[in-house]
Amino acid sequence: MIFTCLNAQNDKVRWNDLFSYNNVKFLEQVKGIIYCGTENGIFLFNPQNPTADWIKLNKTNYLNNVDVSAMAYDEASDAFLVGYANGGLDLLKSGESTMVLDIKWNGFNGDKKVNNIYIHDGIAFISGAFGVVSYSLAEEEFKETTRTNTFVVNDATVLNNTLYIATSNGIYSNELKNKLNNPNINTWTTVISGQNISNIELNNNEVYYAVGSDLRNLAGSSVGTFNTILDLKSSNNKLVITQNDQVSILGGSSEDITYQEKDANGVLQSLKMNFNTAIFINNTLYGGTTKFGLVDFSKKSTYNVENAFGYSPDGPYNNNSFSVTTKNGKVWIAPGGTDGYTNVLGNADGFFYYNAKKWINFSSQEIFGAKDILKIAAHPAKDNNSFVIASFNKDNRDINGRTDLLEFGDDLKPTKILTNQFPSSRIAGISYDQDGNLYVGTSFPDNFTSDWMYNYYASRTNGSWKTIQKNHNIASVALSPETTASYIYYPNARDGGITVLDKNNTEVITITTSNSKLPINNVLALASDKSNTLWIGTGQGLVILYGADDAIATKNINVEPIVIVQDGIPEALLTDVGINAIKVDNANRKWIATDGAGVYYVSDSGDRTILHFTSKNSPLPSDIVYDISVDESTGKVYFATEKGVVSYNGDVSSEATNFSNAIAYPNPYRPEYNGKITIKNLPNRALVKITDVVGNLIYESKAEGGIVEWDTNNAKGKAVASGIYLVLMMNSDGTETKTLKIAVVR
DSSP: OOOSSOOOOGGGTTEEEEOOOOOEEEEEEETTEEEEEESSEEEEEOTTOTTSOOEEEETTTTOSOSSEEEEEEETTTTEEEEEETTSOEEEEETTEEEEEOOGGGTTOOSOOOEEEEEEETTEEEEEETTEEEEEETTTTEEEEEEOOTTSOEEEEEEETTEEEEEETTEEEEEEOBTTBOOSOGGGSEEEEESOOOOOEEEETTEEEEEETTEEEETTSOEEEEOSOEEEEEEETTEEEEEESSOEEETTSOEEOOEEEEEOTTSOEEEEEOOEEEEEEETTEEEEEESSSOEEEGGGGGGGSSBTOOOBOOSOOSSSOOSEEEEETTEEEEEOBOEETTTEEOOOOOOEEEEOSSSEEEEOGGGGTTOOOEEEEEEOSSTTOOOEEEEEOOOTTTOTTSOOSEEEEOTTOOEEEOOSSSSOSOEEEEEEEOTTOOEEEEEESOTTOTTGGGEEEEEEEETTEEEEEEEEOSSOEEEBOOEEOSSEEEEEEEETTEEEEEETTSOEEEEEOTTTSOOSOSOEEEEEEOTTOOEEEEETTEEEEETTHHHHHHHTOOOOBOOEEEETTEEEESSOSSOEEEEEEOTTSOEEEEEBSSOEEEEOTTSSSEEEEEOTTTSSOSOSBEEEEEEOTTTOEEEEEETTEEEEEEOSOOSOBSSSTTOEEESSSBOTTOOSOEEEESOBTTEEEEEEETTOOEEEEEEEGGGEEEEOSBOTTSOBOOSEEEEEEEEOTTSSOEEEEEEEEOO
């Protein structure tokens, strides 16, 4: 089962991953190819052709989950099983992927993580806190479940028709009956008692297990002492013993790999790579590292350099993603982090940048030691390649100049742009307006006793700075502002509400629960749409302020929820979930990131939910979505989640100036498709009429944001019959027209 090419499943063709594949946790040999299991997917490595194009299996194309926790391959059936931390299983067989329903887990309330998969004679033994479960690869069904009560099964193996399980309470064994496990754990034999044993492995007809740094056989005799043992793997008649910073072969040598890295002071130092697992193929030892991908021990001398790297698909340094920024095909990921905008995490991952050709990962050492990068803002001008990054961590940061805000240009070198414009601060809020003016929201400024109450709001225009200090008298963290024609709106997390400044950087008002109907003062996101409605995301849901600039000017602050009608009953939209981000596309529709309910895509007024992505119904890796970015040049929408970044190919991109790229899809429209026909790449507000072939008008609309959708119903709401329909289009001033044909098949 070797994938020479890969086509996404039909429901996933619009999705792409921006995952990191550097943390290689599992290795399996499949017909000479090494399947490398990482946090969010699998990549294939061919030792005979290491530079071949990468094949990746992940949730956006083939797999059904993230958080890979176990893998196993059965040569006899050519089947590959993937286990996940949430208890899910995927069966890869005959070039197809099948989600194995977790039926045997349904009655278990504990941790459902799949700890290990061991395949023997066509039966997969699946281990976890739930016990051990057998699954027939031929019948594709679960067989027996052995509950182990209070202890966890970490690993399993079979010798002489006896199943051995390594648990948090020792090793147990039982003879297989009809190739299956005995469901009654009380009748099993206790081999080793009272020890937490993570690994057990069969090699050359002998069972080995590890206790700390000691490798033992079933008789309990030590057969070797190593560093702390993390993994045991029988590979081509060799027992491979993986430790944190070296890999050993039983009866052979121990190998480590040294690389060079600069410390916080810029001094180059020699360090040892850390490993998760290893495999022995074609007389070559390969190691799965924690951050360097797959490494070849026969080439260990080539890694002893700065910026060393092994084999892995191009991608961000890791899967930490607090926010995402996009522009003209370029992508910036800020890994974070913070805990509720209170504590700093000390994240020294730097930030990750895709320049439309390859990923460039900037370490903390390359940005003057700055940590906890929360936000990145790209200059809006198409030909301006500058961007700014913000650090939320002040610890030992500004010893040699201010590094809370750094600017990059074409040379990709960081420049310190702050001196004394405002005190050294934690910065969580930066954004540009359409004219390239930079706005900064800061928190926890130096030299204040109650620094958690103070924000500074700053703006830079043509190199000149303006700042204003604000004491909220309550906890407040200034986030990235939204700018309109008249005002700058700063969301303040924790309890700060919304601080509104005029273009002279003077405070006009701070909107809170005391002077409006904000549901809570923990305001996390703002977005002003094309009609100047301010969409407000809080820790307890979504509200809006119609005609925001006029409302501020007249002090008539009427914040209200969006009311939709469901089954004839009016109800408020998204009032019971935290809203982390809101982005408006060119069609004035809104993408909304939630703290546990996935992503919503709603109509311009919010009265209709167009899409709702969750981790269950889409490739979204998590329902906790921190940020969204819409690349208007491509229509791609990027989601930063707690488990990495993915993108979705949306329908709305930059507004066209003519009809040369106008398309309608799906075309033909077939019975099995339940969605709408989309007509896109149109000039903004172009008139679109759909008629039958004799000219009867079926549907008419304006292309707001260059897009129109048709539900294949006529003016009376009835589904049209099978046939050919004409799409007649005319731009807003009547100077250009075009006609498309759509086939409808009922």
